[in-house]
Amino acid sequence: MPLSSIGDTQIDVDAALRRLGDRVHHTPLLHSRLLDREVGARLWLKAENFQRAGSFKARGAFNAALVGVEAGDPRGLLAISSGNHGQAVALAAAELGLPAVVVMSEGSSPVKIAAIRGYRAEVVTQGVTMSNREQIATELAAARGLRVVHPHDDPHVISGQATVGCELAAQLGSLGIEAPLVLVPLGGGGLLSGTVIALKRLLPRARVVGVEPAASNDGALSLASGSRVTLSEAPRTVADGAATMRLGAICWEIIKAEVEEIVTVSDRQIGAASWWLWTRCKLVVEPTGALGVAAALAAVGSLASLRDSDPSTYPSEIVCVVSGGNCLPSQISDLVGSSLEEPEEV
Amino acid sequence: MPLSSIGDTQIDVDAALRRLGDRVHHTPLLHSRLLDREVGARLWLKAENFQRAGSFKARGAFNAALVGVEAGDPRGLLAISSGNHGQAVALAAAELGLPAVVVMSEGSSPVKIAAIRGYRAEVVTQGVTMSNREQIATELAAARGLRVVHPHDDPHVISGQATVGCELAAQLGSLGIEAPLVLVPLGGGGLLSGTVIALKRLLPRARVVGVEPAASNDGALSLASGSRVTLSEAPRTVADGAATMRLGAICWEIIKAEVEEIVTVSDRQIGAASWWLWTRCKLVVEPTGALGVAAALAAVGSLASLRDSDPSTYPSEIVCVVSGGNCLPSQISDLVGSSLEEPEEV
Numbered sequence: 001m002p003l004s005s006i007g008d009t010q011i012d013v014d015a016a017l018r019r020l021g022d023r024v025h026h027t028p029l030l031h032s033r034l035l036d037r038e039v040g041a042r043l044w045l046k047a048e049n050f051q052r053a054g055s056f057k058a059r060g061a062f063n064a065a066l067v068g069v070e071a072g073d074p075r076g077l078l079a080i081s082s083g084n085h086g087q088a089v090a091l092a093a094a095e096l097g098l099p100a101v102v103v104m105s106e107g108s109s110p111v112k113i114a115a116i117r118g119y120r121a122e123v124v125t126q127g128v129t130m131s132n133r134e135q136i137a138t139e140l141a142a143a144r145g146l147r148v149v150h151p152h153d154d155p156h157v158i159s160g161q162a163t164v165g166c167e168l169a170a171q172l173g174s175l176g177i178e179a180p181l182v183l184v185p186l187g188g189g190g191l192l193s194g195t196v197i198a199l200k201r202l203l204p205r206a207r208v209v210g211v212e213p214a215a216s217n218d219g220a221l222s223l224a225s226g227s228r229v230t231l232s233e234a235p236r237t238v239a240d241g242a243a244t245m246r247l248g249a250i251c252w253e254i255i256k257a258e259v260e261e262i263v264t265v266s267d268r269q270i271g272a273a274s275w276w277l278w279t280r281c282k283l284v285v286e287p288t289g290a291l292g293v294a295a296a297l298a299a300v301g302s303l304a305s306l307r308d309s310d311p312s313t314y315p316s317e318i319v320c321v322v323s324g325g326n327c328l329p330s331q332i333s334d335l336v337g338s339s340l341e342e343p344e345e346v
Numbered sequence: 347m348p349l350s351s352i353g354d355t356q357i358d359v360d361a362a363l364r365r366l367g368d369r370v371h372h373t374p375l376l377h378s379r380l381l382d383r384e385v386g387a388r389l390w391l392k393a394e395n396f397q398r399a400g401s402f403k404a405r406g407a408f409n410a411a412l413v414g415v416e417a418g419d420p421r422g423l424l425a426i427s428s429g430n431h432g433q434a435v436a437l438a439a440a441e442l443g444l445p446a447v448v449v450m451s452e453g454s455s456p457v458k459i460a461a462i463r464g465y466r467a468e469v470v471t472q473g474v475t476m477s478n479r480e481q482i483a484t485e486l487a488a489a490r491g492l493r494v495v496h497p498h499d500d501p502h503v504i505s506g507q508a509t510v511g512c513e514l515a516a517q518l519g520s521l522g523i524e525a526p527l528v529l530v531p532l533g534g535g536g537l538l539s540g541t542v543i544a545l546k547r548l549l550p551r552a553r554v555v556g557v558e559p560a561a562s563n564d565g566a567l568s569l570a571s572g573s574r575v576t577l578s579e580a581p582r583t584v585a586d587g588a589a590t591m592r593l594g595a596i597c598w599e600i601i602k603a604e605v606e607e608i609v610t611v612s613d614r615q616i617g618a619a620s621w622w623l624w625t626r627c628k629l630v631v632e633p634t635g636a637l638g639v640a641a642a643l644a645a646v647g648s649l650a651s652l653r654d655s656d657p658s659t660y661p662s663e664i665v666c667v668v669s670g671g672n673c674l675p676s677q678i679s680d681l682v683g684s685s686l687e688e689p690e691e692v
Contacts, residue, residue, distance in 0.1 A: 028374070049628045282395045282630040282671035325628035329682050333675035 011254075013198055016063045016159035017166055019070070023062050023095070024163070025051050029171040029319075034280045039296045041318045044180075046168055049285050049325025053091040053119070054084065055241075056164055056191055056323050057151070061088035063160030064149045065096055076100060078146040080137045082108050083241055084324050085151035090121035101146060103137040105130055111328060130234060152190030153248030158197070161190045164321060165198025172203060172319070179205035181303075181315040183292035185323045186210035186219045186262060187242035189251025195321065196258040207315070209301070210255065210262040211291040213237035213270065218246050219255070220262040228252045238267045238335060241288030241324065263301030265294040273297055275336045277322075286327040287335060292320030357600075359544055362409045362505035363512055365416070369408050369441070370509070371397050375517040375665075380626045385642045387664045390526075392514055395631050395671025399437040399465070400430065401587075402510055402537055402669050403497070407434035409506030410495045411442055422446060424492040426483045428454050429587055430670050431497035436467035447492055449483040451476055457674060476580060498536030499594030504543070507536045510667060511544025518549060518665070525551035527649075527661040529638035531669045532556035532565045532608060533588035535597025541667065542604040553661070555647070556601070556608040557637040559583035559616065564592050565601070566608040574598045584613045584681060587634030587670065609647030611640040619643055621682045623668075632673035633681060638666030 030045040048056040065077060076099035079089035086102040093100035100121040104113065105128050113123050128136055141148050150157060172180060182199060184192045196208040212219050216235035222228050230246040237243050247255065255262075265273075270287050273294035277285045285293075295303070296318050303314070376391040394402040411423060422445035425435035432448040439446035446467040450459065451474050459469050474482055487494050496503060518526060528545060530538045542554040558565050562581035568574050576592040583589050593601065601608075611619075616633050619640035623631045631639075641649070642664050649660070 054628065278630055278675060282400065284624055284628040284630060329624060329675050329679035333679045336675050 011155050011159050011162070011197060013159050013162040013166060013194075013201075016059075016156070017163055019066045020059060020062055020160065020163060023066075024058050026167055027051055029168070030281070030283075032281050035276060035293070038276070039299075039318060041296075041314065041316050043293075043296060044172075044317070044319045045281070045283070045293070046164065046171075046319060046321045047283070048164065048321060048323050049283060049289055051324070053087045054324055054326040055088065055286075055289070056161055056321075057084040057088035058091060059163050060152075060154075060157035060160035060190060060194075061085065061092040061149060064154060064156040065089070065092040065098065067156045068147055069096055069098075073147060075145055075147040078103065078137060078141045078148050079151070080133055080148075081151055083112060084326055086112075086116045086121070087119060087326065089149050090116050090119035094120050099146075101140065101144070103128055103133055103140065105133060115326070150248070152188035153250050155250060158190050158194045158250065158254070161194030162198040163194075164191065165195040166202060168195070168319065168321075169199060169202035169206075172206075172317075177317045178203065179207070179315075180317040180319050182206050182208045182319045182321065183211050183295050184208060184321045185239075185242055185288055185291040186212045187216075187244045187288070189219070189247040189255055191321065191323060192259065193251040193254035197254060200258055208259055209295070210259055211295040212262060212264050213239040213242050213291070214264040214266050216243050216245075217264045218244065220264055222247060222252060223255070223259065223262045226256070238270055239288040239291055241286065242291060261302055263295050263303075265291060265298055265300055269294040269298045269300075271335045274332060278332060278336055283322070284325045284327070284332070285322050286324050287331070289323045289325060292322065296320055357501050357505050357508070357543060359505050359508040359512060359540075359547075362405075362502070363509055365412045366405060366408055366506065366509060369412075370404050372513055373397055375514070376627070376629075378627050381622060381639070384622070385664060387642075387660065387662050389639075389642060390518075390663070390665045391627070391629070391639070392510065392517075392665060392667045393629070394510065394667060394669050395629060395635055397670070399433045400670055400672040401434065401635075402507055402667075403430040403434035404437060405509050406498075406500075406503035406506035406536060406540075407431065407438040407495060410500060410502040411435070411438040411444065413502045414493055415442055415444075419493060421491055421493040424449065424483060424487045424494050425497070426479055426494075427497055429458060430672055432458075432462045432467070433465060433672065435495050436462050436465035440466050445492075447486065447490070449474055449479055449486065451479060461672070496594070498534035499596050501596060504536055504540045504596065504600070507540030508544040509540075510537065511541040512548060514541070514665065514667075515545060515548035515552075518552075518663075523663045524549065525553070525661075526663040526665050528552050528554045528665045528667065529557050529641050530554060530667045531585075531588055531634055531637040532558045533562075533590045533634070535565070535593040535601055537667065537669060538605065539597040539600035543600060546604055554605055555641070556605055557641040558608060558610050559585040559588050559637070560610040560612050562589050562591075563610045564590065566610055568593060568598065569601070569605065569608045572602070584616055585634040585637060587632065588637060607648055609641050609649075611637060611644055611646055615640040615644045615646075617681045620678060624678060624682055629668070630671045630673070630678070631668050632670050633677070635669045635671060638668065642666055
């Protein structure tokens with residue numbers, strides 16, 4: 001598949017790599033012997049919780065922002081986001097000397113608003129709801145001459161997220177790992193579609209699987225039915241970064257063509273994975289970032305059937321993309337509980 | 347100073363390095379640009395929170411345990427500890443096939459007891475208090491034929507902890523850093539005395555400073571007075587791993603000879619450091635592990651006078667030994683609060 005022919009869009013990963021340079025961190029690939037033993041394979045964590053602004057979103061936001069700067073576009077940036085994308089766009093704008101506006105629903109967490117204002121962006125919440133926020137954002141962008149940066153359905157954003165896959169391919173290559181199973185959190189689809197594009201080209205024997213919260217299984221339903229499914233109501237899950245009602249249109253075209261499997265995990269399984277990441281790996285990971293580890297620990301989907309039917313085909317190397325770490329201690333405390341003993345759910 | 351002549355003890359760092367091999371992790375030296383900006387120097391974190399059993403204590407425990415095994419000593423191990431040393435001894439014993447008993451005060455946190463039992467050690471608490479626990483442990487060791495592994499005042503334990511300094515010297519050397527300021531948490535003195543022995547030999551221009559909680563300032567008082575000070579009552583501080591009443595005798599001899607400065611930080615400063623480590627670095631660090639970062643952020647002791655009197659002499663490279671990460675989310679939640687905005691205390 002020529003990467004330049006997805007719909008009418010241009011996914012240019014090489015340009016994104018060059019453009020991003022050292023503006024984003026090359027995040028480490030971490031390893032835990034304890035998790036290995038628990039999962040029955042070597043488990044690697046691609047630690048995007050260490051990324052700038054706390055999640056992989058910095059990659060796409062910087063790439064999209066820099067494309068505008070390179071083209072001489074003087075406009076400020078507007079993001080619709082209640083979370084990591086807003087922080088990432090605010091950081092990119094601040095660093096590039098552009099104004100930024102983030103449109104968030106009324107009643108958004110004061111903590112998240114404070115985090116975005118910490119990057120000096122203007123936050124607009126008045127009268128904004130989940131259902132009217134796209135319209136309000138479009139009107140505001142037109143009225144104030146701002147450029148909208150979509151959280152996932154934008155080829156420059158997807159190209160930026162694809163650099164996770166490029167780094168991963170190089171890191172795995174240096175370890176001699178050629179055929180890993182790669183578990184990627186799935187919300188709107190920017191991270192999954194970018195990662196699969198990069199890995200299919202650079203590490204063609206990698207198997208890339210998306211992981212969704214069970215309550216937000218639009219991706220799994222879409223892949224099963226062959227057409228993009230929209231959930232009837234907003235999902236409720238601890239993995240707030242993946243609580244989407246449907247995949248982005250461009251993301252879906254890539255995922256449909258390139259991703260073989262999407263699995264789901266329960267909120268309890270996400271809690272068990274968070275427990276492991278906290279108590280054993282000493283990593284601050286937000287619930288959405290724990291989706292891959294939850295799938296590995298619970299051996300969901302084809303992992304379970306592989307293990308049960310023919311252990312010899314069980315993957316020996318599993319990579320979990322740990323997508324972000326923006327959460328409060330109290331959130332993790334609620335999720336993990338107050339025990340250092342293993343949770344029953346694992 | 348010949349390392350073999352401290353009192354009648356033998357501190358043999360090279361033997362410890364060889365003995366430990368890959369039994370303990372070579373922990374990474376992490377770096378955060380945000381912390382750099384806050385501190386006004388390049389700040390490095392020696393991440394012993396990623397160490398086996400969650401703290402540097404695994405180094406000393408494994409070294410002491412292996413010395414016994416090499417000498418053909420078949421005895422099981424006994425540790426007095428309410429925390430990390432107990433877990434470390436339990437892990438080392440389990441891995442080497444030795445029984446282990448950990449003596450803890452009645453009323454010790456069930457969470458800590460569970461963690462130690464998780465390594466299959468026997469926990470003894472009945473009738474044990476802070477004041478009688480050494481005596482009970484000695485009697486129990488005699489009655490059951492167990493070998494006592496002291497948490498810090500044992501040359502084999504100090505030699506094990508010294509391997510932190512060896513790794514650090516190699517890591518700093520590869521970065522071209524020759525004269526760092528190294529901030530080391532100080533409780534009983536095992537980590538500080540081991541680290542300073544290794545660094546004075548391997549990186550002689552390094553300046554090693556101990557960091558204590560203000561409520562547990564026996565080390566600072568001792569260095570100021572020139573003789574080992576015992577506090578009149580048990581200190582109360584969030585940094586429970588450093589809540590000691592006096593330094594170990596062997597540790598004190600080394601610290602007196604080799605360490606130029608010991609500084610203290612308040613519990614509020616420890617909370618501010620925990621906030622940075624959590625929200626910005628995404629690291630799970632227990633309060634005691636945050637002591638060095640607290641000192642760097644607060645610019646305590648000679649750091650403050652250097653900065654104020656002659657900024658040109660302010661150190662350009664600061665290393666904080668992050669000693670451990672064994673804590674519950676709820677503890678960090680209580681300490682850090684529920685804000686992603688910068689705490690006022692920084």
